[in-house]
Amino acid sequence: MPLLQVDAVTAGYGDTEILRAVSLHVEADEVVAIIGPNGAGKSTLMKTIFGLLHPRQGTIAFDGHDITHQAPHRIVRLGMCYVPQVANVFTSLTVEENLEMGAFPMGKVDLSDSKDRVYAMFPKLRQRRRQLAGKMSGGERQMVAMGSALMMNPRLLLLDEPTAALSPKLVAEIFERIAGINDSGVGILMVEQNARQSLGMAHRGYVLANGENRHEGTGRDLLEDPNVGRLYLGG
Numbered sequence: 001m002p003l004l005q006v007d008a009v010t011a012g013y014g015d016t017e018i019l020r021a022v023s024l025h026v027e028a029d030e031v032v033a034i035i036g037p038n039g040a041g042k043s044t045l046m047k048t049i050f051g052l053l054h055p056r057q058g059t060i061a062f063d064g065h066d067i068t069h070q071a072p073h074r075i076v077r078l079g080m081c082y083v084p085q086v087a088n089v090f091t092s093l094t095v096e097e098n099l100e101m102g103a104f105p106m107g108k109v110d111l112s113d114s115k116d117r118v119y120a121m122f123p124k125l126r127q128r129r130r131q132l133a134g135k136m137s138g139g140e141r142q143m144v145a146m147g148s149a150l151m152m153n154p155r156l157l158l159l160d161e162p163t164a165a166l167s168p169k170l171v172a173e174i175f176e177r178i179a180g181i182n183d184s185g186v187g188i189l190m191v192e193q194n195a196r197q198s199l200g201m202a203h204r205g206y207v208l209a210n211g212e213n214r215h216e217g218t219g220r221d222l223l224e225d226p227n228v229g230r231l232y233l234g235g
């Protein structure tokens, strides 16, 4: 059984249907990328998986649990964390306070081991631990956001455009970090605008367009598919 199984999910806002019978899965050790044009429903899909939006039809299962109608605070406890595209750090808190907020659902427990684990993955954050997150660069903030999510020691991390608005050098660094997180045993489901690079590092990928599944395959298959290239990768 896959770690995450999304089956024929239909969801939207108010009367507006955005996702139509979308299905995907993520195995425990995988990096899976979702690409597609603006407005395709990629962020909506992430929000629906994380319980911020409830499907009208279809089912979502995580680690053997039916989470179709679960609330985010329960989903977090099952081992899934979500890093949204915007507003993903507390700008008026320090780096270390952000990490502590990431572990908030655990209650009053000793966080030193969790912090050490996150700082080992992001040594820069240890150096900057007393700095306000709001004073950090875009790439550093993204590391704070991912680090905070990792404080819960999740089995699956949902990342919504982790490389948005970053320079090419930082994009490469964030993808390296994501690969490192995956090597440590965390499954990754990410939405990405940097489609070629994300498919280049992902085990598998999905193309979502107009709220529907269009293509799926290994990262390499999608990169080599002329239809995917022409329509979704800029030729």
Ligand SMILES: Nc1ncnc2c1ncn2[C@@H]1O[C@H](COP(=O)(O)OP(=O)(O)OP(=O)(O)O)[C@@H](O)[C@H]1O
Residues within 6 Å of the ligand: 013, 016, 018, 036, 037, 038, 039, 040, 041, 042, 043, 044, 045
């Ligand atoms: N809170 C909301 N209320 C109503 N409609 C929304 C809401 N959020 C998003 N939408 C609409 O849902 C559609 C899909 O948006 P979504 O953000 O999921 O797409 P996306 O594929 O992530 O796009 P992008 O790549 O531009 O971030 C869009 O038409 C958008 O206007």
